[in-house]
Amino acid sequence: MLVPYRWLSQYVPGLPPPGDVADALTLSGTACESLTGEGEDAVFDFEITHDRADCVNIFGIAREAAAVFGLELKHPDLCVNEEGPAVDELVTVKVISPDLCRRYVARVVTEVTIGPSPEWMQKRLIACGIRPVNNVVDITNYVMLELGQPLHAFDLDRVPDGAIAVRRARNGESLITIDGELRELSEDMLVIANKTSPVAIAGIMGGADTEVEESTTQVLLEAAAFDSVSVWRAQRALKMRTEASIRFSRGVWPENARLGVDRAAMLMANLKVGKVAVGRIDEYPGLEAPVHIRLRPARVNRLLGITIPQDEMELILMRLGFILDEWNQDSCRVLVPNHRMDVVQEEDLVEEIARIYGYDKIPTTIPKGAPPEIRLNPERRFASKAGEILRGSGLTEVDTMTFTSEAACCELRLSEEDIERRKVKISNPISSEHTMLRTTLLVSLVDVLRRNASRQRDDVAIYEIGKVFHRRDAEEDNKEQDRESALPCERKMIGLAIMGKLTEPTWGNQIEDADFFHMKGIIETLLEGLGISRYSFRKATHPTLHPGRTAKVVVDGEAVGYFGEIHPEVSGALGLKKTAYLAELDGEKLLHSMPEDIGVRQLPRFPAVTRDIAVVVQRDVESKRVEDRIWEAGAGLVESVNLFDVYVGPQVPPEHKSLAYSITYRSLDRTLTDEEVGEVHGKIVESLTSEVGAIIRSQD
Amino acid sequence: MDEKAKKLISEARKSIESVMNLLELEEIRVKYLGKKGELTQALRSLGEYSEDERPIVGRFLNEARETVRDMIETRRGTIAAIELENKLKAEDLDITLPGKRPSIGARHPVSVVYEELERIFAHLGFEVLEGPDVELDYNNFEALNVPRNHPSRDIQDTFYITDDIVLRTHTTCVDTRIMKNRKPPIRAIIPGKVYRSDASDPSHLPVFHQLDGLVVDEGVTFGDVKGVLARFAHEFFGPDTDVRFRPSYFPFTEPSAEMDVSCVICHGSGCRLCKQTGWLEILGSGLLHPRVLREVGYDPEEVSGLAFGMGIDRVTMLKYGIDDIRLLAENDMAFNRQFIHA
Structure with a gap:
């Protein structure tokens, strides 16, 4: 609100210069946003807080100024001829x-x-x-x-x-x-x-x-x-x-x-x-009795954490137009002037006293009580740990708005029916791009990919830990009648997106664009880093992803997320130059799958023996099946299985592939003899031959 | 004999000293000391000497063998040292070539600031609690002394889902949940996204971040509001930061205060950032309003509480000198990756 200094000073004779008025009023709650002009011609711009309707006028400001400076207030002439x-x-x-x-x-x-x-x-x-x-x-x-x-x-x-x-x-x-x-x-x-x-x-x-x-x-x-x-x-x-x-x-x-x-x-x-x-x-049908408040000076001091003498409190309130009477041992009655509609209870008087006394004079203290027992927030710890691992894998954190629109969801090939069923719709949106809350992080992540690609940044690796929102099903609504159940379901998810090169290409170091297995590796690293070891991957489908290049992530038999190559239609619609790989994992499920404590395994005391084996299988045989056979036939002596080569080409029959494994054998209680290793290795070969139809290409 | 052996030794010395690689040195060794080597042969033919001469010649030849062997070994050491030196010379690197870096990701600046704030407040005994983004009108407004259909609703432009459900306009709504579920003492900070129906511009986004604080106990004072927040300001903006508290208005606190810190750019002398005032508005705070305490079932005569709330995007912008809030939501890699060191 604009207030000319000359007009204001008409009601407060002896008003200090404009700069002093601006400072004093600001520190007593009438914030001066700007002061333009000099001397008598100065104009203040005051920001009046919502509770002080009585101050949205020049005389109201004058009343404040008079109280703050302890000056006399001159009322406007009301004598009507x-x-x-x-x-x-x-x-x-x-x-x-x-x-x-x-x-x-x-x-x-x-x-x-x-x-x-x-x-x-x-x-x-x-x-x-x-x-x-x-x-x-x-x-x-x-x-x-x-x-x-x-x-x-x-x-x-x-x-x-x-x-x-x-x-x-x-x-x-x-x-x-x-x-x-x-x-x-x-x-x-x-x-x-x-x-x-x-x-x-x-x-x-x-x-x-x-x-x-x-x-x-x-x-x-x-x-x-x-x-x-x-x-x-x-x-x-x-x-x-x-x-x-x-x-x-x-x-x-x-x-x-x-x-x-x-x-x-x-x-x-x-x-x-x-x-x-x-x-x-x-x-005047609405005539009401004046407002009276009981004031206990001791309580004022207790709430403020200071000792203001009682007579000083009295003086402050009187300057503000309050009338104090009916004093007894520890309290008095305060009559509120009719323009102070905001003052209705003792706490309001506490603020009146404090603001005129000066907030700056109130001592600075730290809460005295013993701090409550602190519970570490497991979700924050989880997010911080997951973030660390992902950044270590080269992914940069993004923080996106939780809004999206039906059109953006359709662009991800999500079915309209599905969007309709799950969406939390904003009833008064201010933009056609922000009409609903996101149901998946993918919609936010691809938006980041698109924006970066449009600025010639085609090598992007990002993660976000953020919420997605789903409307609760109608049946659930009926079960619970409390208000809470009307709120949508909110879940914290981990979203990942990679596109293009994951590391800077340098001299003598060929870097290829990220592929499906880079994303898979990032997820494996994340799971390992979180201490989750009982995970597996199964073939899956998702409307946004390539039908042949999508997997779901399973932990303890439960699906916790999915990942895959972006569907070419989606990629085309977004105008991405390089192929993107997307993932979304359920943060809460992962949090609950994390082990409570880390148990340390004994260090191996006996030497390991490593044997390589290359097998030729049909192309559609999943490597996981081969690996599972190796573990099973290994009879507890297999320590690790490492797939080091996958080959498709003239060296193997058509529609076949060669998988080369390095198998490490070790016993915890003895040195394995050549015979023992040979026997187990033989069993593995036998199992691969009979169970997955493998032809042994080479072994040592 | 003497002459012959001496000649042999001096010949051997000559060839050993002139040889430059280990292969040739080995040939020399074979020539003199090998099974068919000259000295070996000479020893084998000791029988040609008389019994008197034999021990003398034998000793002499053995000594010659030792001498040649020593010469060869010494030479071997020298050659090895030279060869190593040459090899190392050949392996010299241009160490100014770029390193082969593993890639590393950057944090989002808002989460860097959140973590720092969580650390600062943890030292003061605050725990971190969260609540839903989509909130009951009751928790966001009514319980915080902002009645329904009331002009005070104009303070915050609100996104509605239904008449009863809003996108929270502050994380203060979690205060209600915490107080309803717990007994004092409470010390908590509440981070999270908040929503206001403002169009995007350099200083506004419809979705932004807030950190609220809540302390409820017997005898919490307005001095504590100042103390806790001054501690935060000094930790976060630096020990030389000045703070001031101004009376303000929030429906859920009484008395209420706005905290300003001395301008991070001009340190109080006045600049464009602080609009020449020397001060930057950082957060709102105050003692919890008695109506709020009563609403959650606390007795304002027995306990008091303090609450504060700050915009995280704003303090992030101040900390890193970011002049447009939209950069925080765009996630342009050229921006986000600048925070690798943060």
């Missing part, structure tokens, strides 16, 4: 919906001459960002800026019999507002109406029909305390935000309505706009 008829001969007001209008105050100005407002007033309006219109409108705006009370001026000649009703709109009613738009009204909106139809939307905007114009001769000045929630809802429903509606939404206090209307009337009379009729209309 009344003449002519009594107001109630000209106007009748009925508040039909008192729940939405706590107070309605009105005055009438007759013999009005519309013209420009004086130059000083126009200058102040412009300095505060408001365009001058004419003397009547400018005065209402001036008073709104000065006191925070929104006012409206009606052309009274256009209100038949001067009869005003403050009521809810009827369904089907509409109004053309002064901006020329036709507004459809509804029952929960409050309107100002003549005998038959609305003439203004309460607290938001007047109707075009009763707008003050050149020809206007009689003006009805309205100052009211409309219900903030109702104005707020109406401005949302109508998508209208006006200076008035913003102030009403934040809250106005009924006492200010009288001050506002008198101040405006006083200006109308003094500036010779017209004659102010005698008296004022004042419908």
Whole structure:
């Protein structure tokens, strides 16, 4: 909010220079965002916190400044020169919906001459960002800026019999507002109406029909305390935000309505706009008892962690307009001034005392109690460990937005039915790219691949540990009735994507683009690094991946994720130049598969013997089958099996491949003899021949 | 005999000293000391001498053998040393050629900052807790003293899933869950993604990161708010950082405070980053509002609590001098890979 220094200092004689005012108000809670201009011409821009509706006006700031500096506050002149008829001969007001209008105050100005407002007033309006219109409108705006009370001026000649009703709109009613738009009204909106139809939307905007114009001769000045929630809802429903509606939404206090209307009337009379009729209309159905709070100085000190003497607290509160009485041994009664709608309980007074006393004077301490027993968060530990392993494998961490869209999911070839079933839809999206929460990390990862590829970065290796979201199935909903069950299912996943070269090509070191087995190796390294050893891979399918180059990862018999080569259609749609490999693993399942403790195995004390064997099998025989046979036939003497070569070519028959293994034999309790090794090796050969139809190509 | 042997030895010496490689040296050894070598032959023909001469000649020949053998061994050592030297010379490397690096990945700067904050607060006895991104309106707003259909909802632009379910606008909503499930004392920090319906621009993203803190115990004071947060500021921004607390407003705290730190660029003298104020707004904090305490079943007369919340993207940007928040969400490898050392 813009506040000219000259205007402000009018209410606080002796106000310190602008820079000091900006600092002192900032440190007492009225943050000065910027200060432009010098000396008397300086203009502050204050950011008023949402609770301080009383400060969204120049006089409100003056009240703060006077309290902060301990200076006297000069109130605006409210002496109205009344003449002519009594107001109630000209106007009748009925508040039909008192729940939405706590107070309605009105005055009438007759013999009005519309013209420009004086130059000083126009200058102040412009300095505060408001365009001058004419003397009547400018005065209402001036008073709104000065006191925070929104006012409206009606052309009274256009209100038949001067009869005003403050009521809810009827369904089907509409109004053309002064901006020329036709507004459809509804029952929960409050309107100002003549005998038959609305003439203004309460607290938001007047109707075009009763707008003050050149020809206007009689003006009805309205100052009211409309219900903030109702104005707020109406401005949302109508998508209208006006200076008035913003102030009403934040809250106005009924006492200010009288001050506002008198101040405006006083200006109308003094500036010779017209004659102010005698008296004022004042419908006040919402009169409430003043707010009293019990204040315990000891509690103030206990909460702040300081000892402020009681008389200093008293002084601070009095400077802010609070009245203290009914003292007893350890507490007093505090009467809250009516403009402080935000102060309703003792804690609010604690803040009042602290902010004027000075937050900087409160000592800095560390909580005294013993810290609670700390439980290490296993999920954070898991994520940190997994991240370490993946970075060690050359993958860079990414952090993406959790949003996506149906279109982006379709691009991944996910079926529409599946998306529909699982998606968590945002009801008020702000972009067509962010209409739902992601159901898979792949959608975010390929987006990163695409963006990098579009910037000529075709060698990418990334991981993300992040959440995916699924709507819960309807059946699950029915079982549990608590509110929690309406929330979607959130799972932390590990997503991996590699594309192009994994390491920088250097001299004398041929680097090939990543392939399926690089991704598989990264996953194996991750699982090993997490201490998960009972894993296997099975052939699988996934709509986003190549049908012949997809595998699922199985740990302890349960699928924990999948990986594979990107489907060429997806790759093409994304415009990737190099083939990408994608993986998604369920972080929670992996966390639960991790061993609790690490047990150390005894170091081998007897020598190992290594034998190589190359077997020719049909191409569709999975190497896992061959390996399983080796382990099984190895009779506990096989320590490791390492596939060191896969060959397809002229040396083997068509539709066949050669697999070359290096098998290490070792016993934990003795040195194996050549005969023993030979016997076991022989059994392995026999098993491979009979069980997988292998032909032994060579062995040593 | 003497003459002959001396000649033999001097010949051997000559050829041994002139030989330059181990192969030729071996030939020389064979020539003199081999089975058919000259000295070996000479020893074999000792019988040609008289019994008187035999021991003298024998000793002499044996000594000659020893001498030649020693000469050969010495020479062998010399040649080996020369050969090694030559080999090493030939193996000389241009050590300025680039190294063959295994690849290593970088962390995302936001997670670097999260980890550092978790470490700082762990020293103060805080544990790390998390909650769902998709949250009940009740936990995100109502329990935190932001009633439904109330103008105070305007403070945060919110994404809704249904009327009752929102994308959390702060991780403060987890405070409600923690307090409802536990008894004081509580000290926790809550990291996580949060959502506001703001369009992307250099300082806004619809999805960003927050870290909230919560302490509930008997006798938690406003001084503790200042103390905990000043400790964080000094650890994170450096021991010379100045901090100040300004009154502010949050629906769930009373009294409330905004914490500023001295500008990381100008250190207080005023620059573009701090809009000439010398201060940077870092976080919001305060004592938990009595309505919030009552809502979770605590008695505000018995326990008090402090809460704070900070935008992680903002502190990440300040720490690394990043001028556009969107870089944190783009994941351009040229950006992310700069954090390998972080």
